[in-house]
Every structure is written in structure tokens, then in C-alpha cells.
Amino acid sequence: MRVSFTVNGSRETVDGVWEGESLLYVLRERMGLPGSKNACEQGECGSCTVYLDGTPVCACLVAAGQAEGRQVRTVEGLADGDGLAPIQEAFIEAGAVQCGFCTPGLLVQAHDLIERSPHPSDAEIREALAGNLCRCTGYEKILDAVRLAAARKAAP
């Protein structure tokens, strides 16, 4: 089937989509956007987190046809132009990236958190990131990065 939706501000159309296919597969394999990662395929790991109409969701659990006509924003669309988004800068500075596989999902989820909650408590950060698994960092550096990005957003 044919599926059309807006991804990172650009209207895209793809043909030959299998009806049972996930949004994640369409993004990675048909649209050349491999930032969102494919790991568990069951919503357990958060590596495929994208915005769907402004709400973070697991792209592996959205049927491609459900994205028809909607707005999708992936990790590739967090930054404007050539620079990095503040949350991406903060991840680098805090040392929150090791193997990097979980990073795109964590970036989108953390981006949403500090948009909604400019002064998140540690409990709020932990709750917001509870569905994103990282097997390298032990999470401490990731929490540091989110605190850093939130502090900068609050007092630029």
C-alpha cells in the first residue's frame, strides 16, 4: 500500500508498504532514516522513540498505515540545520553516549521531557526515561546530561 506522512517537516510518500509493517521499518528501510534504532520490536527498550503528532511513541508499535497524514519527528529532526540540539550537546558533554544504540530514543524522550517540564526533578527524569534501556552507561551520565540540558534551557 501507499503511505504518506510528514517526517521532520518534509512530506514523504512511499509505495509497496506491507500492511502489517511498523512505522519504524518504514523510517529505517524505506525512507533512509536509520537514526531510530530497531532492537526489541515490542516497546520494551525505547530505542525507536519518535514523536507522532508531538507525542513520544515507540515507532515499532505504530502500524505504518496509522501514520498516514500525520506528523513524525525523528532524532534526525531534533536539530535545526547543521548544529546539534541542546539535548544532543548535553549528551556529548556529560559523556552520556557509549555504544550509542539507545541514544536516539533517549534523546527524543529527554527532549520531550524538558519541553514539557523545564525544571524536572530527578524523580521526573527517571520516570520519563523508564522505558528507555541503556546497557552501557549505568544511566548516571544520562541523568547528568538531562539535568545539564534542563538547566541550560531554564537559564540560557
Next chain:
Amino acid sequence: MEFLRPASWEEALAAKAEHPDAAPIQGGTDVMVELNFDMRRPDVLLDLNRVTELGGWDTAEGRLRVGAGVTYTQIIDDLGGPLPGLAQAARTVGSPQIRNRGTVGGNLGAASPAGDGHPPLLAGDAVIEVESLRGVRMIPAPVFYTGVKRSALAPDELIRAFWMAPATGPQYFSKIGTRNAMVIAVCSFAVALHPAERRVGTGIGSAAPTPLRATAAEEFAAAELDWDGPLDETVAREFGRLVAEAAAPIDDVRGTAGYRRHALAVMARRTLTWAWQDHRAGSPGRGAA
């Protein structure tokens, strides 16, 4: 496979009548897992995301009518006051990303005994509104669940909403799992006090082929509780014992039957104690916060 995208409830009912084997998909948090892992290949997927009628709630006849497409996040953000037990259960579902997509309607459609929405629906006397081209049926939650992942829903029917009275007393939900997020319940329990009727509602999850009420425990509580006094500890313990007795748990990868029974007795005693403290303090309960 066919992918149908009805734009209205009328169209959705017509599509389900024409394709009774179609798999309805709303948040996708169950259906997509089955598709991704090759566990299910329906001939037709019936996407309900465009059916805006499913996405809201209103009040009728003194009860809330909550559309089947309302997400757990919306229940937490907007319905924690009138439905505190369900909002507590919603907070334990998956992760923020899952709660942004998953719905109580989907929980009902999947009818897994481990679904977190079921115990508070049972404790709060919820009624499930289902519809087909043949008409509307109102199915009380206790008879909606008919077996492991089986419900009273007919092949041509879709879940429209659930109906529940706003809480008139404290409600609590408790769930056993290995961590606070992303956990399928080992077992779970919900309690709802109905002070005006001097009655206690219960719901057991993940400890029998279906979610179920602990009827003997409810009858015992109605007979023995002194609604104007403190909670008698022996009454709370016996309530817990009767809840455990109502369950029919199995041994599986998440826990043993014996553990589940023990945990249910503890959760039932604790949640009744918490609810009773709120009742005595005249507070609607933590879930309303």
C-alpha cells in the same frame, strides 16, 4: 493483508460487520508486538485511530462514559480525580511511550488476565459498552472476561466505551513486579470503598484465567466492617485471606502460584488499610492527587 482506516464509528462498525475476523488496532501496543513477532497474521487490520468518537469522555446518568480510544496518559492527566484506582493502575502500565498509545479499550480487547486496567474496572463496577450493526450491548465487567485472552465480545462487535461511576470513596491499586516500569504484573489487586452503600469492591489481576472479583471477600467486608470506626486488623487479615482464596493462580515464568496467593493476601490487606485510613481522614485517597 488489508488495512482499513474507517473515518467514523459508523464506518468502523460497517467494516467490522463485513470483516468479522479483522483485528482492531488502536494504540498498537499489543497488536503490533504480535505482528512484529509473526505470532498473528490477520487478513484485515482495522485501524481505529481516525475514529474520533472513541477519543473522549463525557458524563451521562451520573456515570463517566470513557471512550475506548482514551490513552493511559489521558486517564492519568485528566481522570485521576473521578477514577483514582484506574489512574493508579494506568501509572504502572509500561513506560511513558506505551502509556501515550495504550488504551483501556485495548486492554479490554486483548482481555489478558494480566492487563492492569481490569482490577480497578472490576472494583469500580465498570460496564463495557460494545456495539455492532445489530445494536449496543452493555456488559458488566465481571462477565466481560470469559477466559484467557477471551471476552464476551462477538466477532462483529467493537468496544465503544466503558462506564464507571466517579469514586465516592478511596480506591487503591497494587501490583507486584520486578521493577517499577515495563512490568507485566506477577499479580495485582484493586480495592474501591463505596461508603454510601457500605460496600467494598475488589478486582484480582494475573492470578486466574480471567481478571475476577473476590466475591466472598466483598461479602465478608460488607458484613464485618464498622464504617464509623478504625479498621480491625483481624478483619483486614481475613479480607486478605479471602482474596487469596478467590484466586486460581498458576506457576509460570513470572512467579509461582503459591507466591501469587501470598502476595494477593498481603496486597489486599494493605490496600484495604490504606483506603480505610483515607476513609477515616475523610480524604478521597492518594490516587486523586
